[in-house]
Amino acid sequence: MLKLNDLHVSYGGIEAVKGISFAVPEGSIVTLIGANGAGKSTVLRSIVGLVKPKSGSVVFQDEEITGKSSDEIVAKGITLVPEGRRVFSNLSVLENLKIGAYMRKEDLTKDLNWIYDLFPRLKERSWQMAGTLSGGEQQMLAVGRALMSKPKLIMMDEPSLGLAPLIVQGIFDIIKEINKQGVTILLIEQNANLALKAADYGYVLETGHIILSGTGAELLANEEVKAAYLGKS
Numbered sequence: 001m002l003k004l005n006d007l008h009v010s011y012g013g014i015e016a017v018k019g020i021s022f023a024v025p026e027g028s029i030v031t032l033i034g035a036n037g038a039g040k041s042t043v044l045r046s047i048v049g050l051v052k053p054k055s056g057s058v059v060f061q062d063e064e065i066t067g068k069s070s071d072e073i074v075a076k077g078i079t080l081v082p083e084g085r086r087v088f089s090n091l092s093v094l095e096n097l098k099i100g101a102y103m104r105k106e107d108l109t110k111d112l113n114w115i116y117d118l119f120p121r122l123k124e125r126s127w128q129m130a131g132t133l134s135g136g137e138q139q140m141l142a143v144g145r146a147l148m149s150k151p152k153l154i155m156m157d158e159p160s161l162g163l164a165p166l167i168v169q170g171i172f173d174i175i176k177e178i179n180k181q182g183v184t185i186l187l188i189e190q191n192a193n194l195a196l197k198a199a200d201y202g203y204v205l206e207t208g209h210i211i212l213s214g215t216g217a218e219l220l221a222n223e224e225v226k227a228a229y230l231g232k233s
């Protein structure tokens with residue numbers, strides 16, 4: 001569904017992504033893990049058109065989308081749940097969800113019901129200002145808002161960041177449920193243990209390169225991964 005070919009991205013003179021190639025098959029959950037600064041967010045931001053790659057290509061459903069605008073890319077069916085959630089604090093839950101569907105003209109009732117089924121908590125709180133939700137609820141809202149664009153591929157940047165373990169488990173259960181319902185998922189995580197358990201396939205990034213790849217189970221059993229990323233899990 002998604003293919004990156006030898007992607008290079010620089011900020012000023014500094015190369016953050018140094019030739020990355022990988023594929024995300026339709027219907028899968030793929031995860032990128034790696035230390036802070038490895039280039040994971042930069043990869044996602046270049047897929048969705050927020051940064052322009054220096055070279056290489058991004059191909060989505062057999063069409064090259066490298067360098068297209070974010071609006072065009074969202075319209076093709078890719079959406080990003082950014083790190084730190086970034087909901088609109090002064091708008092209600094419902095207003096936030098509607099913003100996720102800003103490109104769509106059809107009746108949203110069915111999709112709102114879909115989101116409320118996935119996240120009953122958001123239904124209970126649809127009139128609450130988003131800024132007053134708990135961290136976990138804001139993460140649910142960020143995911144719900146992204147789903148309102150009806151993506152074929154949803155990319156999530158650190159969905160577990162700053163959340164209590166029980167809430168994190170809930171978020172991962174939802175990620176798996178969304179995937180079961182047919183949405184392909186590309187996930188970046190610091191919590192390598194949970195991400196690799198959920199993922200069909202994983203890639204380990206270090207200073208802009210992919211240094212290891214394998215199925216989630218293979219990487220979980222890999223000694224290098226255990227030593228570097230699973231120590232505290």
Ligand code: ATP
Pocket residue numbers: 011012016034035036037038039040041042043
């Ligand atoms: P984290 O887990 O901390 O978010 P990451 O693996 O997602 O890390 P990136 O955020 O992609 O890593 O950053 C990769 C490198 O690019 C880092 O060295 C970072 O300082 C640099 N970088 C990221 N954004 C910018 C920017 N807007 N301008 C300059 N340098 C940047």
